[in-house]
Amino acid sequence: xxxxxxxxxxxxxxxxxxxxxxxxxxxxxxxxxxxxxxxxxxxxxxxxxxxxxxxxxxxxxxxxxxxxxxxxxxxxxxxxxxxxxxxxxxxxxxxxxxxxxxxxxxxxxxxxxxxxxxxxxxxxxxxxxxxxxxxxxxxxxxxxxxxxxxxxxxxxxxxxxxxxxxxxxxxxxxxxxxxxxxxxxxxxxxxxxxxxxxxxxxxxxxxxxxxxxxxxxxxxxxxxxxxxxxxxxxxxxxxxxxxxxxxxxxxxxxxxxxxxxxxxxxxxxxxxxxxxxxxxxxxxxxxxxxxxxxxxxxx
Amino acid sequence: xxxxxxxxxxxxxxxxxxxxxxxxxxxxxxxxxxxxxxxxxxxxxxxxxxxxxxxxxxxxxxxxxxxxxxxxxxxxxxxxxxxxxxxxxxx
Numbered sequence: 006x007x008x009x010x011x012x013x014x015x016x017x018x019x020x021x022x023x024x025x026x027x028x029x030x031x032x033x034x035x036x037x038x039x040x041x042x043x044x045x046x047x048x049x050x051x052x053x054x055x056x057x058x059x060x061x062x063x064x065x066x067x068x069x070x071x072x073x074x075x076x077x078x079x080x081x082x083x084x085x086x087x088x089x090x091x092x093x094x095x096x097x098x099x100x101x102x103x104x105x106x107x108x109x110x111x112x113x114x115x116x117x118x119x120x121x122x123x124x125x126x127x128x129x130x131x132x133x134x135x136x137x138x139x140x141x142x143x144x145x146x147x148x149x150x151x152x153x154x155x156x157x158x159x160x161x162x163x164x165x166x167x168x169x170x171x172x173x174x175x176x177x178x179x180x181x182x183x184x185x186x187x188x189x190x191x192x193x194x195x196x197x198x199x200x201x202x203x204x205x206x207x208x209x210x211x212x213x214x215x216x217x218x219x220x221x222x223x224x225x226x227x228x229x230x231x232x233x234x235x236x237x238x239x240x241x242x243x244x245x246x247x248x249x250x251x252x253x254x255x256x257x258x259x260x261x262x263x264x265x266x267x268x269x270x271x272x273x274x275x276x277x278x279x280x281x282x283x284x285x286x287x288x289x290x291x292x293x294x295x296x297x298x299x300x301x302x303x304x
Numbered sequence: 305x306x307x308x309x310x311x312x313x314x315x316x317x318x319x320x321x322x323x324x325x326x327x328x329x330x331x332x333x334x335x336x337x338x339x340x341x342x343x344x345x346x347x348x349x350x351x352x353x354x355x356x357x358x359x360x361x362x363x364x365x366x367x368x369x370x371x372x373x374x375x376x377x378x379x380x381x382x383x384x385x386x387x388x389x390x391x392x393x394x395x
Contacts, residue, residue: 025371
């Protein structure tokens with residue numbers, strides 16, 4: 006894993022952008038800059054990140070960006086990659102940077118199409134588990150029990166497992182990451198940039214505004230999601246599935262922190278009953294059982 | 305040059321796309337340089353890029369743009385960063 010001291014000093018995120026205090030997306034964008042540097046070209050559909058850029062004539066993000074409609078991030082990135090190649094810019098690394106809604110709901114057909122065509126792009130889903138910039142509406146990636154403005158009493162369905170659907174597309178590289186573990190995310194991005202074909206990274210990004218927690222705790226909540234076993238870090242590379250070293254200890258249930266430590270920091274889970282927490286705990290166990298088996302199958 | 309008259313909807317990267325965001329702050333992070341061990345965790349986790357990393361890996365804060373979220377103070381392993389109220393008795 007890369008050492009913090011060895012990370013480049015250059016900033017690809019401009020201070021004074023429009024993000025809320027404690028924003029996980031600007032953290033993630035900084036890590037994209039650190040990992041890919043000058044080569045990154047972003048494609049951003051409607052999302053918080055299109056707001057973060059701020060007001061013309063200034064941009065809060067120090068990378069070239071093509072802003073595009075909600076449904077078209079992967080399609081536009083495919084076209085942009087082809088255009089850059091024709092112009093001889095072979096080093097350019099096209100990165101589609103979309104939210105959970107732009108990936109799992111509205112952008113899903115474009116994503117699935119680009120994955121099936123094995124387009125040479127990196128697709129990053131910044132998953133803050135709801136439509137945050139329009140006012141915290143539920144998405145298909147909102148977890149069970151979470152309050153949003155469209156699920157007042159808590160969502161009744163579980164989170165859609167988008168990275169698993171990408172594994173089902175048999176693309177060259179699928180990984181999960183978290184803003185709580187930046188060096189792991191940067192390593193995965195650098196690895197992805199050396200692979201030709203479709204690369205997908207799912208970045209877990211706790212949002213203080215939508216999840217109702219203190220903005221100082223963004224990284225802490227992100228780390229707790231991994232340490233409680235709720236968010237599993239893994240890599241699927243050329244047909245091989247491997248749980249990442251940071252998540253591996255939590256295969257053993259006794260090593261995991263209690264799930265309530267993660268839940269009680271967040272206002273969106275405040276109304277949860279004991280029975281709801283039991284549903285989430287069961288979900289964590291089932292996820293681990295499934296992914297441990299998947300590791301055996303794809304070893 | 306004809307190009308000077310072209311108006312393109314093209315923003316260029318610059319600090320302060322949303323103005324001086326330091327004014328959003330209720331609490332400001334103050335670093336105790338004596339306690340700092342130069343681990344750079346605050347610099348790494350800062351969502352705003354307002355922790356300035358110097359040549360010798362010591363750090364300081366860009367108060368012009370720091371939004372005061374407090375992640376740096378929360379993540380500091382030696383508690384060298386304190387969040388101080390901007391207005392006495394306020395915030």
